Amino acid sequence: MSTPTKPKLKTSAMIASFADPGQKTAPAPFGHALAALAESDPRIVGLSADLAKYTDMHIFRDAHPERFFQMGMAEQLLFGAAAGMAEVGLIPFASTYSVFATRRAYDFIALDIAEPGLNVNIVGGLPGLTTGYGPSHQATEDVAIFRGIPGLTIVDPCDSVDLEQAVPQLAAAPGPTYLRLLRGNVPTVLDEYDYTFELGKAKVLRPGADVVFVSSGLMTMRALQAAEALAAHKVDVAVVHSPTLKPFDEETVIREIDTPRLAVTLENHTVVGGLFETVASSLVRRGVARKVVPVALPDEFLDAGALPTLHERYGLAVATIVARVLRELG
Numbered sequence: 037m038s039t040p041t042k043p044k045l046k047t048s049a050m051i052a053s054f055a056d057p058g059q060k061t062a063p064a065p066f067g068h069a070l071a072a073l074a075e076s077d078p079r080i081v082g083l084s085a086d087l088a089k090y091t092d093m094h095i096f097r098d099a100h101p102e103r104f105f106q107m108g109m110a111e112q113l114l115f116g117a118a119a120g121m122a123e124v125g126l127i128p129f130a131s132t133y134s135v136f137a138t139r140r141a142y143d144f145i146a147l148d149i150a151e152p153g154l155n156v157n158i159v160g161g162l163p164g165l166t167t168g169y170g171p172s173h174q175a176t177e178d179v180a181i182f183r184g185i186p187g188l189t190i191v192d193p194c195d196s197v198d199l200e201q202a203v204p205q206l207a208a209a210p211g212p213t214y215l216r217l218l219r220g221n222v223p224t225v226l227d228e229y230d231y232t233f234e235l236g237k238a239k240v241l242r243p244g245a246d247v248v249f250v251s252s253g254l255m256t257m258r259a260l261q262a263a264e265a266l267a268a269h270k271v272d273v274a275v276v277h278s279p280t281l282k283p284f285d286e287e288t289v290i291r292e293i294d295t296p297r298l299a300v301t302l303e304n305h306t307v308v309g310g311l312f313e314t315v316a317s318s319l320v321r322r323g324v325a326r327k328v329v330p331v332a333l334p335d336e337f338l339d340a341g342a343l344p345t346l347h348e349r350y351g352l353a354v355a356t357i358v359a360r361v362l363r364e365l366g
Contacts, residue, residue: 053221054166054254054343061221062196066159067095069203070129074100080207081121083107083130085114091131091161092219111141115149115156122154127207134160134175134216138182145212150185153211163192163216164253164304165333165350170340176333180309182214183282189213189235190282192253192304192311197226198279201233209235216253225257226277238285240292244274247361248292251302252278252311255331255352259302262357269362281311286318293319293326298364300329304352307332329364331357 055061062068074080074096082088082096083105097104107114111132118128137145137160149156160178167173182188189209193199199218206213229241241256242263251259256277263273276292278285293299293315303311312330319326333350347353351360 054347055221055223060224062200062224063221064092064095064219065196065199065222066203066215066217066219067092069200070096071099073204073207074103077127077207079125079127081105081126081128083114083118083121083128085109085111085130085132085136087132087161090219091133091159091217093129093131093159096129111136112144115141115144115158118156119144119148119152119154122149122156123152127155127157129157129159129207131159131161131217133173134163134178135173137214138175138178142181146185149212150188153187155207155210156212157206158212158214159217160214161217161219165338165346165352166218166254166304166343168341168343168346171337174338176306176338177309178214178216179281179305179311183309183314185212187211188282189280190216191235191279192216192281193218193233193279194253194256194277195225196222197224197231198233202235202279205233205235218254223254223257225260229260231277233279236280236283236285238276238278238280238288240288241275241277242273244272245297246271246365247273247298247300248276248295249273249300249302250276250278250289250293250311250315252281253304255302255304258352258354258357261354262361265354265358266361269358271361271365273361278311281314284314284318286322289315290318290322290324293328294324298329298361299326300331300361300364302331302357305332306335308335329360331360
């Protein structure tokens, strides 16, 4: 009998949505949420660096063309202009790819926006491993780069619910923010868990007696899926979603980790400088001696290829998470 083979993935899989086939999704939730917010708040403006279509900013552009500014392929200009708009009382949302915001425009963000504490909202597309186009587009270290900026709020949303609810709260936050954008057809997951996004707060989505997952971003969706799969192995898994990485909700997370359960962090980011190290430093600072197992991207430049294949290769797929937990439990 021949062994069944996986279908060959096409090049389009490099830019595919991370949504599963048949999964409930919402189109461009960030763009629609920003356009809706602008209806009630005339201070909202949108800017992009030639990537409006690819960061869902085109939804805002089409709804409010007089409040949209196309800055061209000039990320430093993008954030310098956003700073100037904030200085005069506007609330800018400036979108580009995460790699360009963190790597090309860091100094402008640090000194023009963060140092004076301006309300500029940085919107970064393709965070972590959400594209197969290799290191030039994969912002696997964006949180590590931005965590060191004083006063910068960092949000890593799980799904369309997080994005829709986060936008008005980010606009209302007094200082600068960084949103790890999920674009296109974004999964809708958290509506089934009696969940509401609160800036700066982690939420327990499900209880569990054997393992506790602490996750952020799209990895909360994978954590919930892995928890369901592990139930078939008689493993009871709790899931704690921490969409705000800075400021970090130490109280909730440490309360959940400081138990006899196996503790695992899950993040769409390098193991260096992201959720795992945020959790680890919080534990050490509070004198809590607990082992934490990281599920994260490795400290290396990643391959190009089809996104589903890369998630499997680098440990972000549900099956690899389940296997890792079963190994840890012995």
